[in-house]
Amino acid sequence: MALTQDRRPTTRWAATPSSRELAFLSLVGAVFFFGGWQLIAMSGLVSQYILPSPLAVLEQIYQLETEPFAGFLLHQHLLSSLERFMFGFLLAAALGIPLGLIMGRYRLLDEIVTPLFEAYRYVAPLAWVPFAALWFGTGIGGPVMVIFTGAFAPCVVNAYRGAQLVERYLIEAAQTLGASNLRIMREVLLPGALPSIVAGLRVSAGLGWQSLIGAELIVVSSGLGYVMVQGQSNLAPDIVMSAMLVIGVVGLCIDVALRAAERWLSRRWGRV
Amino acid sequence: MAQFDVIAPRDQLAHQTSLMHLPRQPGRGWVVGVIMIATALLLWYVLTSLTGIISSYRFPSPPEFLAALRQIAVDGYASGTLLQQTLQSLKIVIEGFLVAALVGVPLGFLMGWSPRAEALLNPVFLLIRPIPPLAWIPLAIVWLGLGDGAKIMVIWFAAFVPSAINTFTGVRQVNPTLIEAARVHGATDWRVAKEVVAPAALPMIFTGLRLSLQASWTTLVAAELVGAFLGLGRVLSIAYRDIYPAMIAVAMVTIAIAGAFMTQLLERIERMVIRWR
Numbered sequence: 385m386a387l388t389q390d391r392r393p394t395t396r397w398a399a400t401p402s403s404r405e406l407a408f409l410s411l412v413g414a415v416f417f418f419g420g421w422q423l424i425a426m427s428g429l430v431s432q433y434i435l436p437s438p439l440a441v442l443e444q445i446y447q448l449e450t451e452p453f454a455g456f457l458l459h460q461h462l463l464s465s466l467e468r469f470m471f472g473f474l475l476a477a478a479l480g481i482p483l484g485l486i487m488g489r490y491r492l493l494d495e496i497v498t499p500l501f502e503a504y505r506y507v508a509p510l511a512w513v514p515f516a517a518l519w520f521g522t523g524i525g526g527p528v529m530v531i532f533t534g535a536f537a538p539c540v541v542n543a544y545r546g547a548q549l550v551e552r553y554l555i556e557a558a559q560t561l562g563a564s565n566l567r568i569m570r571e572v573l574l575p576g577a578l579p580s581i582v583a584g585l586r587v588s589a590g591l592g593w594q595s596l597i598g599a600e601l602i603v604v605s606s607g608l609g610y611v612m613v614q615g616q617s618n619l620a621p622d623i624v625m626s627a628m629l630v631i632g633v634v635g636l637c638i639d640v641a642l643r644a645a646e647r648w649l650s651r652r653w654g655r656v
Numbered sequence: 657m658a659q660f661d662v663i664a665p666r667d668q669l670a671h672q673t674s675l676m677h678l679p680r681q682p683g684r685g686w687v688v689g690v691i692m693i694a695t696a697l698l699l700w701y702v703l704t705s706l707t708g709i710i711s712s713y714r715f716p717s718p719p720e721f722l723a724a725l726r727q728i729a730v731d732g733y734a735s736g737t738l739l740q741q742t743l744q745s746l747k748i749v750i751e752g753f754l755v756a757a758l759v760g761v762p763l764g765f766l767m768g769w770s771p772r773a774e775a776l777l778n779p780v781f782l783l784i785r786p787i788p789p790l791a792w793i794p795l796a797i798v799w800l801g802l803g804d805g806a807k808i809m810v811i812w813f814a815a816f817v818p819s820a821i822n823t824f825t826g827v828r829q830v831n832p833t834l835i836e837a838a839r840v841h842g843a844t845d846w847r848v849a850k851e852v853v854a855p856a857a858l859p860m861i862f863t864g865l866r867l868s869l870q871a872s873w874t875t876l877v878a879a880e881l882v883g884a885f886l887g888l889g890r891v892l893s894i895a896y897r898d899i900y901p902a903m904i905a906v907a908m909v910t911i912a913i914a915g916a917f918m919t920q921l922l923e924r925i926e927r928m929v930i931r932w933r
Contacts, residue, residue, distance in 0.1 A: 406775040414779035434799060495688035500696065506912035506919075510790070510878040511889075514896035514904045519714060594788035598878045601793060602893075609791075613882075616794035624794045632786040639786070 436622035441629065444622040453623065454614040456606060462630065465596060465607040468524055472531025473592045480539025480588075481581055485573050487540070488547025489555075501540065509534035509595045510602070517603045527599040527607075534595030535588040542584025546577025578649055586642045593635050608634075716902035724902035733903060734894040736886050742914055745876060745887045748804055749918070752811025753872045757865060759812075760819035764864070767820070768827025768857070769849065781820075789814030789875045793882050802883045807876060814875035815868035822864025826857030862926040869922055873915045888914070 418438055424430055425437030432440065448458040456464075487494040509530060516529040550573055558568050574581075600609020608627050615623030697718075703710045704717035712720055728738045736744070767774040792813045796806035830853050838852045880889020888911050895903035 401771055406771060409772055409775035410778055413776040417780050417783075492688070496692050499689035499692050503912065506915045507908055508874040508877040508911055508915065510874060510881060511892060511908050511911050513881060514892050515715075515901070515908075517896065518899070518901065518904075590788075594790050597788050598790040598793075598881075601790065601878070602881050612791065612794040616797050619798060621795060621798050624798060628787055628791045628795065631788065631791050632783075635788060636786040 432622075433619055434621060436625065440622050441625045444626040445629065448611070448623065448626055454606070454611055458611075458630070461607050461611050462634065465600065465609070466634070468527045468607070469531060469593060469596050471524065472528040472596065473535050473589060475528065476532045476535035476539050476588060476592065477585060480536045481543045484540040484543025485547045485569060485577060488544045488577070489569070489573060494544075501537075505537050507533075509591070510598045513599055513602050516599070522603045522605070527596060527604055530599040531592045531596045535592035538584045538587040538591065539581075542580045542587070543577055546580030547573050549580065550576035579646075582642065582646045582649055586639060586646070589638050589642055590635065593638060597631060712901065713899070714901065716905050720902040721905055724900070724906045728891070728903065728906060734891045738906075738910065741886060741888050741891055742910060745880065745889070746914060746918070748807045748887070749811065749872050749876050751804075752808040752876070753815050753869055755808065756812045756815035756868060756872070757819050760816045760868070761823045761861060761864075764820035764823030765827055765849075765854075765857070768824040769853070774824075784813070785817055787813075789871060790878050793879050796879070797883060802885060807879045807884070810879045811872045811875055814871040818867035818871060819861075819864040822867065823857065823861050826860025826864075827853055829860065830856040858930055862922075862930065866919065866922055866926075869918055870915075873918065877911055
């Protein structure tokens with residue numbers, strides 16, 4: 385099956401050093417990176433308005449949480465970003481997955497949608513920002529549309545791919561037993577395609593999160609992206625870097641959550 | 657034990673965002689496609705020009721679109737003609753993409769080749785990887801201003817990760833038997849790398865380059881929207897400021913066509929390089 389192909393274990397054909405040595409090397413790499421950064425920032429070679437030290441960045445995160453910046457505390461910005469993200473992401477999943485499944489099942493619909501889909505796919509998600517703002521405003525509607533355009537494609541493509549991986553005879557067996565189309569969709573196609581769908585959702589979430597940050601950089605006036613823009617216009621790289629760090633950590637959390645869902649599903653169905 | 661495999665080879669397929677690349681039976685697909693596109697164009701005309709259901713403040717009608725196209729192609733808009741703006745965007749994307757690939761591919765190769773190099777560099781990857789490329793835009797502007805340098809820096813971050821990760825995965829997936837066989841015949845490390853590992857990893861490397869190029873283009877448009885002197889993203893942002901939907905549409909279509917063109921070009925290069933496929 386095509387899916388197993390990308391799950392080949394990585395082979396370490398090179399002479400494998402001991403894991404203790406590797407852990408040590410990782411530590412060396414991390415210390416070298418952060419230590420070098422801290423030293424350069426402390427030495428005064430580079431102004432703190434260009435490169436704040438890692439400690440200064442951590443301190444700035446604490447300060448953003450205790451004093452409002454750009455109108456809100458850090459966690460309020462974070463929550464407004466997350467709210468937009470959830471709406472956009474759920475909308476993309478709710479429309480994209482059924483569309484992909486149906487396209488995988490019915491040739492005609494597949495042929496009808498594919499050319500339009502290909503045209504949409506080549507438009508960079510952020511290029512939708514002007515229309516999104518014009519149509520749905522810059523509060524929640526516009527950003528949600530931008531997230532949607534970023535997250536939609538992987539949902540459709542992976543549901544479609546998953547539906548095609550479902551063995552024909554399973555569908556035919558269900559038909560023989562008199563299952564309705566809706567039931568086939570729900571009880572044969574969806575479970576069969578689920579591993580592929582979840583893999584797609586992870587890609588979607590990453591793209592959606594990134595599109596949200598882009599939208600917030602351009603038109604929105606709250607959220608983590610907005611914090612970065614404000615930090616940028618105040619020439620405060622420590623604020624910009626703090627926001628980047630939070631964005632990275634939240635993105636990582638979303639990915640970890642979806643990966644946990646993926647593992648749970650693979651245990652439940654015994655295959656991914 | 658310590659888990660260094662943050663760069664796992666999972667979900668290569670999940671990143672595929674084109675329906676066209678998926679295996680499908682040959683069919684009357686293109687006929688339906690042509691009919692579909694014609695229908696969409698007709699619907700566009702009916703909804704805007706003919707009945708006015710969609711007002712031109714929200715979406716332009718075909719004549720308005722053509723007028724805007726003519727305006728930017730002949731007189732120019734946002735300080736340049738369409739050709740100048742497109743060439744500017746393409747130039748920056750190609751520069752940024754090349755710089756990222758020239759660093760990312762060798763680095764990925766090195767990390768795949770040597771577990772020690774992987775362990776050493778992994779912490780930095782762990783830090784950079786979760787940060788969305790677009791989040792580098794404000795920092796790039798603080799450091800390098802609104803010129804080309806800042807755009808190239810942002811594109812570098814967008815394109816570097818996919819090319820390094822996929823090269824890494826490609827190198828790790830090389831069949832160990834092939835390498836052992838080459839070694840048994842007395843091949844040096846250099847020859848093993850050049851004549852066994854590199855050709856075997858090439859398809860994955862190109863997958864990485866394709867993803868890199870896509871990411872570069874998306875990122876550049878965003879970076880130009882945030883602030884630029886010239887380029888398609890700037891056309892978009894000025895058209896948005898002027899509330900000029902026809903020009904927004906022209907810019908979006910140009911972005912799509914230029915993106916498609918670059919992807920096609922890379923695929924052609926891939927077919928030329930990997931002839932045996």
